[in-house]
Amino acid sequence: MIFVKEKKSRIAIVGANGFVGRNIRKFLSRNEISVASLTRTKYPHLKYETNIRYSDLDQKNLIAKLKNYDALIHLIGQGTQSADVTYEDVNVELTKKIVQLCKNAKIRKIIYISGFGVSKSTTFGYFISKFKAEQEIIRSGLDYTILRASYIIGNNDPLTKNLNKQIKSGSIIIPGSGSYRLQPISVNDVAKVILVSITNKQFLNKIVDLVGPQTITFENFIKKFIKKRAKIKKIDLEKAYHTALNQPRNAIYGLDDLNILVGDFTGNHKKLEQLCGFKLTPLKEIL
16 A cells, blocks of 8 residues: 655654554654654654653643644553552543643644544443543544544554463463454554544544454454464453452453453444545454
8 A cells, every 4th residue: 555645744643652653653654754753761763753752741842843743643541540540640631631732733633542332321431531532632623533443453462462471371261251242453454544544534523433354252363363372261250350350460351351352342344444445454364
């Protein structure tokens, strides 16, 4: 896939050093797109990339550094919470700061990676915070694209790291029946979708499900993933939740992981393909 018009874009990324951020930066660099990566730590930058360090997103000096950027990709998110750091602190309050930064720096477009399954009717704290973050962006007056992401799969993604760690122990745990479904999407496809969403007017002010082309039960996903490298062990779902609640350090799946897994969320990948103009990578090529 060749991009031409996008080469003139200048794109800022917040949360640039996470799994998705690292892959997006590499993709944009390969396509000769100027990137400003906002991070708290310094790391070797890629070609066409500027590393902007910050301690707080409301620092005034960030405004001048981002003045001529066309879009900002918002990747910061909190998947677990504690007494010290809550979903509200990160997913909502930092989104407010990012929205204000865009306004101050006159960045016209924001792309936000939200969660697949987020809705107004949810009662799950993580999804509530993501929904509230979405609303902050929608009300901001900025051009936006909100991408509600399913499991994003690629080299060293969080789910893969968890499963590989389990494989080393000789068995992979499936909480409950394993019949709940996933719709994994390639991180390379995610990078392409994000770039297209910046320049394609069809994505303007839309909420889009960021899902892969195949729906698969968690059990079948595990079977394809392990390729007979380990045994599969099912445990009672109640037991999995009990461990996650009372012994979080010993839990293979955290409370929030379990809530997302058993949510059984599925979406329309064909709508995403129509908007993007390219076919999504089949699951067999991702694994």
